[in-house]
Amino acid sequence: MGKKWQIRKVNEGYLKRLSRSLSMPVSIARVLMNRGVFTLQEARDFLNPHLSFLQKLQELPNLKEAVLLLDKVIRERGKILIFGDYDADGLTAAAILARFLRLFSSEVEIYIPSRFREGYGLNREAVESILKREPNLVVTVDCGIRDLPGIAALRNKGILVLITDHHLPDFDLWPQELCVVSTWDRDSREMISPLSGVGIALALAQAYGEYRGTSVIPVEEYIDLACIGTVSDVVPLLEENRVIVRYGLEKLNRNPCCGLRALCEVSGLTGRTIGTQEIGFILAPRINAAGRVEDPQPALALLLSDEYEEAIKLASYLDVLNSRRKKEEEKVLESVFQDEKNEAYLQDEVVVISGPEWNQGVLGIVASRLSEQLDRPVIALTEIDGVAMGSGRSIAGFNLSRALECSSSLLIRYGGHEMAAGLRLPADRVGELRDFLNDNFAEEVEKARSRRGLVVDALVGLREVNEETLFWLEKLEPFGEKNPPPLFAVLDASLIRS
Template structure:
């Protein structure tokens, strides 16, 4: 399709060492090297992740102070309020902590703010709502690390505060709290772990269980929730996150909670196995939908529910909200592509878009879809009166936080990660943000975009895709951030048969041959872009491997080069 293919180069000495010590075919040794795994020891850990990788994380900054305060609060019968974020990571983190604390006390409440009323995090408005519930102690999860104003309100009224947050702290100062448990060194801002909010909550309750002498390890009860948050929050699926995702998915398939069962049922996946892709594309969007179009309460109730019939009612409600969310996204995208001024913005290297009364709950998804399409950083802002709230999605090679920090005086508030961020900005500053972002980073984005080809992990023949190949491919799972599904290339393939299938004939299916080997290949959504393949007989293919319901392999074609 015209993309430049780059075959990753690897250190041959490292490659041979992995081949010899791990007994791997060179194709899979290459894949490990491409994921930054250079030693046999790290290779064994990657292929067989262990929950032992969570050990040592109980020594994260602030953990000792937080554990001691929770012990005091539980012993003295304090009213404890868990304050979480409204996305999947925040909701699952909240559910983990609430479920565990209720093992010890009935005085446990939970508060999830509305995206549309209080906004993200422990804002002053949210802190006032919390005070109305008269807690003695507030524990934030997946938020709080930058919420100085809200923390000040709580402290002013004598409320104790513990912050559990995996987001990047502000370089200048931290909120006033009794304890801040962070995945960063608060002094240097260097990352100590890439845990999600739910992963950090899991580590915390495990440490608290040990601290309190609780007889059971909470891992078995909460790995599925931690896995949901970890996969949905798109943190790197390496090290401890890889273990959480691998064993959390195993728990979902072995002994799914009533919440997972209900979500799978309404998503049409009842009885099917759950993998990271199912979490990303079927479970997470439904949980997120509540906070995107209404209040996240129904999603939290589902995650705290132990009765299947009630869980099914919650899941059906989320399904309806997800349909509304999809309609809101489509309306915004339609407006963007029909407005001349907005079409002009799409030509920028850093795309900044805004619209009147756009649903702020779906802006991140719209930004993500545009970023994938145009291969550029995208910020989408919903304007309500004089203020706009926006979400950004990035590209590899440039941190969104770097862009936002360079334009910090223009914002009322901002935060997030390298690839996903949020902001609040006066309406009048949006054009200045667009101009400054492009002036400072436009050329860098252009260089990244022009240099970005299709990065292929390894060249293989169809004969290589055998039982041993599939066994090792399974060991690479779960796929996700920093561990994508491997991209292979195969050369000089004959297209023997081809036909359209799926709704509206939108997908293309091929029977291909290379020497004596035959294989099936699919181009999903290929109706518009793959017509030239119908006229071709010899091609090179870039593809991912997948298996069908019968566990037979097929090629998910990502790109091709016409030879004849």
């Protein structure tokens, strides 16, 4: 295949101790160490995740203050508006929080903006729409952490604001008095948890439930929704996320909520075992499709539905929208390769492509597909009325969000994390952005690419490919980001047939 490959190196002393202490094959112990699991206790926790581990969710900064703020508004019969992103992470987060808070108040509404009308986050259009609804408290889910002008506009009108978001904040501009529940520590400026937006929403619901002493336990009742959002957002399936997905998959396969049960039926998954692959490639794309080609409301309605007949209709509609999404995606890709300039830009280390009136909703997928194909970071932009907007996807080892932060003087707005970002800039500055990124980061991308190859977890003999190894492999699931399926190598073997 011509692909460089290497075996991950581990401390042999730790390796033998781990293997011996847990009576596991050395190859499995190697896999654990390659996933950052070194001590005996870490290994036990990784192999036997339990719902009780989610107690760690309560350590998120400002969670207690957020609970008290929620409780104050609820007891005063104030109106709460949940404002969320239009992707599967934001939609599941909004659904969890709304479902739970409606047990305590009839004054809970959800507002999910349209990608095509208002756009992402607490921008001017979204703020104007919020003000018309006259809430007492706005709770953001999976967005808002960088939208300081929008937050200020709401607070100036006397509206309380609670931000829950996992994206990278602007620490220098973060108001000290603002209540923010985040995966980032304000003082150290370090990420302290791998949670996605829905994970934070689940933590807030759980904390409020414990405060009020309710019989409904969010980490049990809504974990199937949290699982969908976590997998769809491609966050590391480690620590709390591993527990959320392990138990979320159990609930999905046993007794999912009404909307997800309908979506599974329409998607042809009834009777099949649902794993992370089924979420990532079948369920989540249908939830995302609504916001990508039209309006996110049908997807939200599905996640909130308790009527199966209604849920089936909504799920069927999402299936239709997903087919439309695929066609729009192919149209953009076809346009890229038919345009000589864009085709030339595909040779850059940081690929920036743009086109007139491409469907903005599919640009993240287009960037992702091209990034995987080219093994380079890709930014795909649509140009409408003098503004270029779109999404970027990166490769392992290159922090796209940091690169955009360095380019901020060229941008109207941006946000995201290491592997994915959204951005908006004047259309006549797209060329400047392309030049800046390649002038300043081409070498870094090239180094990241050169380090990438086929990395093998362990060398094994054919005798080790047995039922015992299979037993341990199943205990390593669920697989996903930062916990990929193990890759083993067998030397001096010939493939007779496949």
